[in-house]
Amino acid sequence: MSEGFEPRIVGFFCKWCTYAGADLAGTSRLQYPPNVLPIRVMCSSRVDPVFLLTAYLRGADAVLIGGCHPGDCHYIEGNYYTRRRVALLKNIFETLKLDTERLRLSWISASEGPRFAKVITEYTENTKKIGPNPAKNKIFI
Amino acid sequence: MSDKIGVYVCECGPNIGEAIDIDKVIEAISPIEDVAVVRRHKLLCSGDGQNFLVDEIKNEGLTHVVLGACSPKDHEITFMNVATRAGINPYLIQVVNIREQCAWIFKDKDIATKKAIKYIRAGIERIKYHKPLQKKELDANPDVLVLGGGLAGIEAALALTQTDRKVYLVEKSADLGGSVMKFEKLLSHQGFNLGLIKEKVDKINSNENIEVLTSTNVESVIGFFGNFEVTTKPAGEEAGGKSFIVGAVVVASGYNWFDLESTPRYGYKKIEDVFTINDFGRMIEESEKLKLSTGKEPKSIALVHCGGRKELGYCSRVCCMQMMNIGNYIKDKYPGIEVHELHSDLCVSSKNDQKYYEKSKEKGINFIRMKGVEVGGKAGAISIEYTTLAGDKGKLAVDMAVVAPGMIPEAGTPQVADMLNVPLHPTGFFKEGHEKLNPVGTTMDGIYVVGCAQGPKSFMETLIQAQAATGKIFSHLIPGKKIEPEVKVSEIIEAFCTGCQTCLDVCFYGAITYDEDKGVSVVNEAICRGCGNCAGSCPSDAIRPKHFTTTQLYQEVVEALRE
Numbered sequence: 181m182s183e184g185f186e187p188r189i190v191g192f193f194c195k196w197c198t199y200a201g202a203d204l205a206g207t208s209r210l211q212y213p214p215n216v217l218p219i220r221v222m223c224s225s226r227v228d229p230v231f232l233l234t235a236y237l238r239g240a241d242a243v244l245i246g247g248c249h250p251g252d253c254h255y256i257e258g259n260y261y262t263r264r265r266v267a268l269l270k271n272i273f274e275t276l277k278l279d280t281e282r283l284r285l286s287w288i289s290a291s292e293g294p295r296f297a298k299v300i301t302e303y304t305e306n307t308k309k310i311g312p313n314p315a316k317n318k319i320f321i
Numbered sequence: 322m323s324d325k326i327g328v329y330v331c332e333c334g335p336n337i338g339e340a341i342d343i344d345k346v347i348e349a350i351s352p353i354e355d356v357a358v359v360r361r362h363k364l365l366c367s368g369d370g371q372n373f374l375v376d377e378i379k380n381e382g383l384t385h386v387v388l389g390a391c392s393p394k395d396h397e398i399t400f401m402n403v404a405t406r407a408g409i410n411p412y413l414i415q416v417v418n419i420r421e422q423c424a425w426i427f428k429d430k431d432i433a434t435k436k437a438i439k440y441i442r443a444g445i446e447r448i449k450y451h452k453p454l455q456k457k458e459l460d461a462n463p464d465v466l467v468l469g470g471g472l473a474g475i476e477a478a479l480a481l482t483q484t485d486r487k488v489y490l491v492e493k494s495a496d497l498g499g500s501v502m503k504f505e506k507l508l509s510h511q512g513f514n515l516g517l518i519k520e521k522v523d524k525i526n527s528n529e530n531i532e533v534l535t536s537t538n539v540e541s542v543i544g545f546f547g548n549f550e551v552t553t554k555p556a557g558e559e560a561g562g563k564s565f566i567v568g569a570v571v572v573a574s575g576y577n578w579f580d581l582e583s584t585p586r587y588g589y590k591k592i593e594d595v596f597t598i599n600d601f602g603r604m605i606e607e608s609e610k611l612k613l614s615t616g617k618e619p620k621s622i623a624l625v626h627c628g629g630r631k632e633l634g635y636c637s638r639v640c641c642m643q644m645m646n647i648g649n650y651i652k653d654k655y656p657g658i659e660v661h662e663l664h665s666d667l668c669v670s671s672k673n674d675q676k677y678y679e680k681s682k683e684k685g686i687n688f689i690r691m692k693g694v695e696v697g698g699k700a701g702a703i704s705i706e707y708t709t710l711a712g713d714k715g716k717l718a719v720d721m722a723v724v725a726p727g728m729i730p731e732a733g734t735p736q737v738a739d740m741l742n743v744p745l746h747p748t749g750f751f752k753e754g755h756e757k758l759n760p761v762g763t764t765m766d767g768i769y770v771v772g773c774a775q776g777p778k779s780f781m782e783t784l785i786q787a788q789a790a791t792g793k794i795f796s797h798l799i800p801g802k803k804i805e806p807e808v809k810v811s812e813i814i815e816a817f818c819t820g821c822q823t824c825l826d827v828c829f830y831g832a833i834t835y836d837e838d839k840g841v842s843v844v845n846e847a848i849c850r851g852c853g854n855c856a857g858s859c860p861s862d863a864i865r866p867k868h869f870t871t872t873q874l875y876q877e878v879v880e881a882l883r884e
């Protein structure tokens with residue numbers, strides 16, 4: 181592991197739940213590591229697995245999708261699709277011998293500011309532990 | 322014309338101003354291609370701030386504006402209005418959240434500043450790919466179709482009446498009133514006077530804004546919120562149908578009873594003197610006398626709750642009350658008859674209902690809590706065998722049994738759901754739009770489900786839902802007003818679409834159809850909510866959520882990964 185390694189994590193957060201949860205973490209002045217760049221989408225189901233793969237192959241040290249808890253998606257069952265797609269992508273990661281630890285899906289509601297901060301903190305720490313994405317320096321695309 | 326992007330960083334008083342080194346941000350952002358101006362302001366959302374932005378956009382001839390400020394949740398709409406005032410398309414602005422998700426969480430000013438630069442950069446790269454989106458306005462017909470004339474439908478039809486709005490109340494049977502109307506004696510015994518419903522029916526019949534179509538079926542409903550084409554047909558006839566347009570549909574098609582005959586353990590139809598609630602209600606409607614098949618009066622009656630609950634997998638909520646009402650009825654008219662109530666849970670959940678339980682106890686009704694029951698024996702010697710919660714076996718000999726069948730979806734529910742393009746719940750009732758957010762709506766804008774069509778429900782809950790749906794219609798479908806469908810919808814690029822139809826399955830709103838002739842799928846923009854699930858599913862990248870395109874999101878990813 182390289183010294184002072186600061187992972188770059190791409191986060192896709194649905195507007196209704198996780199993004200709002202992140203806002204609440206801010207309003208509550210919680211502190212968490214600055215390693216995630218949040219990208220707002222209407223629903224987690226918008227996130228085509230190709231985005232995640234692209235982010236990874238482009239050198240993201242980790243990717244995170246945040247959506248509403250099961251049953252709470254504002255588009256009814258979008259997050260169930262997200263869950264299936266992420267599971268599928270994890271399988272692909274395994275087949276390609278890529279690190280599934282760099283891919284995470286979390287349900288964080290609009291009222292779970294502390295949970296948002298906790299998820300980001302843990303994920304960042306874990307990513308620091310496993311080190312930089314080895315795909316970063318290889319040319320994939 | 323090349324892009325002229327204006328970037329404005331808001332101080333938000335000390336909120337951002339003290340946490341982020343804005344001058345450094347300006348310095349880092351200014352050299353980015355196409356960025357024409359980068360400026361700071363104390364309070365962008367204030368009247369002053371908004372006027373400042375309007376002037377800036379006009380004077381600098383800006384084509385796009387990126388705002389480093391608070392969460393889009395707070396002021397995106399404010400700034401979209403500013404854009405409109407200044408003459409640029411409101412979708413050519415981008416609010417970058419450097420407050421909630423930056424200034425307020427990173428104590429270290431250096432880190433916060435670096436992050437703010439990164440976020441704003443991502444916003445700038447994204448906005449270069451924004452396209453102006455046009456708000457659409459559609460004419461909306463304010464009329465409403467109410468499907469089903471039971472308690473729920475009657476309430477909705479009456480509550481909806483208003484000048485400038487016509488209500489079509491379609492009932493498949495010959496009369497309005499629904500399931501309760503045959504049970505005058507039983508219901509009046511618990512203080513529910515059917516005269517009140519008859520009064521409402523009279524009001525409906527004399528209201529010139531309501532057209533009542535009894536003995537009529539709805540044949541088809543095609544369209545979307547504000548514009549559904551409806552055709553009806555008189556029951557059992559070929560001619561005489563009608564067609565009309567409505568803006569919204571209230572489904573109030575009610576329920577049926579679980580078929581006790583399908584479950585041998587209730588002895589129903591096999592043993593004489595075993596009845597359902599309905600049978601009992603009809604019996605007392607015909608004559609006050611309680612009669613056994615032998616012509617004699619019963620000496621003991623068992624009231625068995627929860628008929629079919631195991632098979633159905635849910636509680637029907639009102640049967641406990643119905644049974645207690647029957648128990649009270651018997652005790653009041655024939656105090657000598659012994660009454661046993663065999664119940665599993667006792668669902669007396671309304672503040673008005675507890676008193677019936679107390680009364681039942683006072684009158685000497687024997688409550689037995691059981692987890693399993695079997696009705697056996699024969700007429701004259703009916704034997705009720707039950708298992709208590711503790712697992713003990715018990716036995717009762719009675720000469721009459723009344724079983725409460727659970728509520729099940731009305732038989733025609735799947736056809737109605739199919740016709741309206743709305744999904745059913747696993748129980749077979751209509752599925753509400755969202756359990757927590759939209760309990761009387763459905764996945765289709767403008768289609769509401771009320772009363773027992775949505776699930777087992779009490780009188781009061783039925784009325785509450787009918788009134789709630791009315792409220793929604795009053796606020797969303799206003800006579801003379803146009804409706805504005807979602808602007809940030811998805812579109813399918815014909816040239817890329819292979820016609821695989823994966824997207825049809827994932828769209829919960831039925832917004833996508835397949836064009837057989839062209840062999841491609843098409844989004845109906847009047848129905849689409851813009852969730853993007855279809856885009857997440859398309860194997861050919863043929864779907865473009867208009868404000869969340871792959872390119873736009875990809876720009877953000879690239880910025881996230883910039884060293």
Ligand SMILES: Cc1cc2nc3c(=O)[nH]c(=O)nc-3n(C[C@H](O)[C@H](O)[C@H](O)COP(=O)(O)OP(=O)(O)OC[C@H]3O[C@@H](n4cnc5c(N)ncnc54)[C@H](O)[C@@H]3O)c2cc1C
Binds near residue numbers: 493499537602
């Ligand atoms: C005997 C009895 C006792 C009860 N006791 C209690 C009690 O103690 N407490 C309590 O809270 N509740 C009680 N209820 C429950 C109460 O009946 C319901 O909550 C209420 O009636 C539901 O009204 P609804 O309009 O949803 O359904 P319904 O009354 O079933 O009305 C539905 C109507 O829609 C019509 N319809 C169906 N499909 C179509 C179609 N495709 N096209 C056109 N028309 C259609 C039907 O013909 C019917 O007229 C009792 C009910 C009965 C029958």
Ligand code: SF4
Binds near residue numbers: 333367
């Ligand atoms: S626009 Fe947002 S960031 Fe700026 S002053 Fe208003 S609330 Fe604060």
Ligand code: SF4
Binds near residue numbers: 819821860861864
């Ligand atoms: S999923 Fe994509 S390719 Fe398949 S039908 Fe839909 S738009 Fe066309």
Ligand code: SF4
Binds near residue numbers: 832
């Ligand atoms: S964006 Fe959502 S609502 Fe619109 S067509 Fe796609 S899946 Fe359906």
Ligand code: FES
Binds near residue numbers: 197198246258
């Ligand atoms: S809206 Fe949050 S996951 Fe669908």
